Amino acid sequence: MDVAQAFSVFCSQGVVVARWVFEQVEDLVARKGRRRAAEWLSVELGVPLSRARGLLALSFDLFGPRCVEPEVRAAAVQVAREAGLGLELLLAVNSSVRALRNRGAVSVDKLRLEIYEASRGLTVSEAKDFATSHVRALNAQLREDPSQQALRVSATPDALGLRHVHAAYPDADAAAIEHALRQAANLLIDDPACDLTHTQAMAEALKRAVFATTNWASNRRGAHPKKIEHILRHPMVVIPAIGMRNLGDGMLATTDGATIHYSELCGRIAEEYGYIMIYAENAEGKPHTEPVGGALIKRNPRFASPAQRLMISADQQLCADPTCHRRATNCHMHHIQAWADGGETTLQNLIACCATHNRQNDDNPTRHNNGRYIRHPHTGQAAHQTPGAPPEQATTNKRNLSKKSARQQMNQHLQRARTP
Template sequence: MNTLEMLRALRAMTVLGDIASGAVTVADLEALGIRDAAAWARHAATYHGPTRQRARQAAARAAGAGLSPDALMVVEKHVRKLLAGAAVTEWELRVELCALRGTVEEIDRAAATRVREYNRGVEDAERKAYGRRALKGGKNTDALGNRTFTVTGPERVIADVLGGIRTVAGQLRRDDPRLTYEQAMFDAFLDTRGGGPAREVVITVLPLPESTKVLRQEGDETVFARTDGTTITGAELVAEAMVEEGYVGIFDPVRGGVNVYRDERFANFKQRVLLSAETILCPHPGCTTPANQCQVHHLTAWEQGGETNIENLSMACAVHNARNDDDPNAPPRNGRLERRAGGVVHLPPDGGPPRENIHPIRTLSAMALSRT
């Protein structure tokens, strides 16, 4: 038997069956260097041991006949996360998850999504999930002398915490470009420890027809995506809007972004798209940073009362955004960007004539094309 044949024969249900029958013992597995021997024995009892759900147990075994031991571990990991009171029983879920196909990672993601769906329907799901919050590890020192711990909590809490840390990390990396993302996140974590970091603005994407339903509280079960990579249901959205200032961007399928809040400091997606198309590159003379890597720049600074509307915005790279002379009353140092008829120009600090970024690709920008 060659390696491929051996791996093909090593299916989870076969191994579990042999453990259950006593043909293979936990001691055998450990002697052969199988790390999760104890877990295998547990799963053998689950899939072959006594249960009142004989039919479902058999169905799960049949559905999972092709699964590798790693895939079955993933299935069981997610079965453990099913909350009491969900619309499916543990065994129904097992049958469903055992039927998943794909790589272990694909099965992992698909299973997580399905169990999340079931858990969302559980009354008091948030409180129950919060009961499983944890900070674990940090006890073992590795060969380098480092330690690691993991933090588990509701997605929104974690996203909020990391959003704040990421904001500080971005600043640290601008100050010291040699920092890697991970290093900056660590330094920012220490910086913000206990200090209540500034929160990232999170926008919930809400299609226009759904928004009226949510406002009438009829869209409770509908799931919406948020720009921090988390999701939220209509019911949670209404609850959040009532307790804290949340940002909700309403998007019409044809017209795009519908609402532009006067009080919203951060430009919406539609504005970013239009501004990016307008300028293609950072408008600073000589700059080659593409719009997609630029930040949204307020031409009249937010602090000076500048509004978040297209006329007052431009894309600008991180360097030229930071170097811009935002305060018109302060002595000029680097000059400032300004919108003139025909596009955004740079006014040099010496009071000389306005200059454009004349990079050739900008002749194809939306603004240049609209001038011809």
């Protein structure tokens, strides 16, 4: 098959591709679930995880075992095949079909059939517009607004160093927000000293509104929200304890035999500049599996203290799962040894896992299902240990942001210090 033939399949035989995807992942989904299947598909096809999820959803919507009206679904598949609907069109339409909330007006299968029939000869954008407006009209018939507002922030910056904020609101709310931001942007642009474009001024207006400490809308009790201290935005100094050994309990030994507690060392090194976290090697000359300690450490009976969360977030930067992009600052503090089994809320027993991966962790070490999140015995990095594999084979997060974590930075620094 040459390049032209390959493009022809994607542009006119979307159901063939969807069927192939379903056959590839059907058994994997049954054994490991859709999340693991999407991750495998992303690697296998070399596509972003979001695209892999879309392909997985389309393939199961068209060929999966769960179907209320299989005859209607089969008719929709036949229409898509005869009409030569491409993969991109099917993916675009499927996201709108999945947004149907008014299931009393029409079933999902009948809606899909209707949209496929109307999509003959349409471009991807035209078919998407038709499906979106049709589903929106059906949802509008509900007495309750089916819209669900949401906001998400991109996990990593783009090539310009910018992270993207995407918010979704009901039409009326979005229009009101846009109007308010445009008014604020116009006031900024009216200043002769302002050199911002209109879109830049709108972004500045939004930032000022969010960061403002006054003029907030009152909450339900009529009181204005208190100013929030963003502890995770404080500066941090990370210190490699070169020439010292971690004796445990926060004690460090120098090469001349003297001992010092980490808190005393922190007090000597510009504590006023922010939080201080110290790493050191163990007696075998390997990175210790936990930071020695830092300023403001406090033990907590069950939940990690703000200082512990701060240090774990700096230690990892990202969730412990090798495939996850979620930032450690937004993760759960996971107990490696479960709290219910006597695990303590200490730096050695805590790693950051997002809600999804924390929920999937095998808290019972004897249960081999999804694997466990541990600290790698050689590097101390948060890692995922697959069922039955030794801890030395645990895999760590390889994303770029993880490479900037305090743990990796200090491991590299200590390695250079050992090199003659």
